[in-house]
Amino acid sequence: LAKTTQPISMDSYEGQEVNITCSHNNIATNDYITWYQQFPSQGPRFIIQGYKTKVTNEVASLFIPADRKSSTLSLPRVSLSDTAVYYCLVSYTGNQFYFGTGTSLTVIP
Amino acid sequence: GAVVSQHPSWVICKSGTSVKIECRSLDFQATTMFWYRQFPKQSLMLMATSNEGSKATYEQGVEKDKFLINHASLTLSTLTVTSAHPEDSSFYICSAREGSSTDTQYFGPGTRLTVL
Numbered sequence: 001l002a003k004t005t006q007p008i009s010m011d012s013y014e015g016q017e018v019n020i021t022c023s024h025n026n027i028a029t030n031d032y033i034t035w036y037q038q039f040p041s042q043g044p045r046f047i048i049q050g051y052k053t054k055v056t057n058e059v060a061s062l063f064i065p066a067d068r069k070s071s072t073l074s075l076p077r078v079s080l081s082d083t084a085v086y087y088c089l090v091s092y093t094g095n096q097f098y099f100g101t102g103t104s105l106t107v108i109p
Numbered sequence: 110g111a112v113v114s115q116h117p118s119w120v121i122c123k124s125g126t127s128v129k130i131e132c133r134s135l136d137f138q139a140t141t142m143f144w145y146r147q148f149p150k151q152s153l154m155l156m157a158t159s160n161e162g163s164k165a166t167y168e169q170g171v172e173k174d175k176f177l178i179n180h181a182s183l184t185l186s187t188l189t190v191t192s193a194h195p196e197d198s199s200f201y202i203c204s205a206r207e208g209s210s211t212d213t214q215y216f217g218p219g220t221r222l223t224v225l
Contacts, residue, residue, distance in 0.1 A: 034213060034214070041200065041219065043202045044202075044204075044216045045216070046111070046213055049213055
C-alpha cells in the first residue's frame with residue numbers, strides 16, 4: 001500500500017494561484033490520482049482525477065509528471081471559500097485507499 | 110450527478126444502544142460502498158468495504174461484530190454501531206463507487222455520532 005505525502009498546511013492570498021503537491025512514490029501502473037476538498041463536518045467533495053500528464057476542469061488543473069511519483073493540484077485565483085482541507089488519493093486496483101494527512105489551505109483576504 | 114446521501118446527519122444516543130446509519134447513492138448504482146470514520150482534525154480512516162450482496166471486508170483493527178455493515182442493494186448500504194460507547198463518538202462518512210476500482214468514489218455528507 002503506497003502512502004501519499006502532502007504539506008500539512010498552506011496559506012495564500014485571495015486571487016492567487018495555489019499549487020498543492022502530493023508525493024506517491026510507490027504508485028502502481030494502473031493507479032489513478034484523485035483530489036478531494038473537505039470542509040469541516042462535511043464529506044469530501046470530488047475535485048479532479050487523472051492518470052498522467054494534465055487534466056483540467058472548471059475548478060482545477062491536475063499535473064502529473066511522466067514518472068507519476070507526484071502530482072500537483074492547481075487552483076486558479078483562490079477565494080476565501082476555497083479555505084478547506086485538500087486530500088490526494090491514489091486509487092488502487094482493488095479496494096485499498098490511503099488518505100494522507102491532507103493539506104489545510106487557508107485563504108487570506 | 111453522482112450524489113450520495115447519508116441519514117441521519119447527526120445522532121445522539123445513550124451508551125449501550127445501537128445506531129444505524131444509512132448511505133444511499135441517489136443517481137447511480139454503487140457496486141461498492143465504503144465506510145470511513147474521522148476524528149476531529151484527523152484524516153479519514155477506512156473502516157470497511159462492502160459490495161452489493163456480499164459480506165463486508167473490514168480493515169485491520171475494526172471489529173466486525175461492533176460495526177455491522179449491510180449492502181442489500183445497489184443503492185443502499187447501512188452501518189450499525191452496536192452497543193455504542195463514548196469512544197465510538199466520531200464522524201462517520203460513506204462513499205460509493207459505480208463500477209471498476211478506478212472509478213471515482215463519491216462521498217456522502219457524513220453522520221456525526223455522539224454517544225453519551
